[in-house]
Amino acid sequence: MGKTKSSSVFSEVYKIVQQIPKGKVLTYGAISNKLNRRLSAQAVGWALNALPERPTKSSDSSASQYHSGNVPWHRVINSKGGVSTSKRPDMPEDQQQNMLEAEGVRFVDCCVPLEKYYWKDFDANN
């Protein structure tokens, strides 16, 4: 554990997101809690925001291997069970919702029932 680099914290977030099973979702707060609150929920969101769409080809850093194609960032939602991509004009919310529905997650009233699709095993296995 010793890497005191900021990138290491980002890698932790990406790694956790990759562990989310298909058809399940997680919240920013859950990931923040899993990291022992080393990162606030907002920082987790920023980590996904900084997630590159493509792997860095220039040499390779430790955290550069994570990208939108490897990290199911669409499975990460807010506590309300809705997508927060509305802040990003580059990423329409329909995109995330469509990907979630493609995995079996059904949206109800523009939101996802966390009691049904929330990856409880994430906290239970902690």
Added chain:
DNA sequence: TCGTTGACTATTT
């Protein structure tokens, strides 16, 4: 170094 912003959450009013 300081101030602002943001893919957040919980509490209070």
Added chain:
DNA sequence: GAAATAGCCAACG
């Protein structure tokens, strides 16, 4: 129940 406030951490200028 919606709106406002506070706490939180990281990146940018």
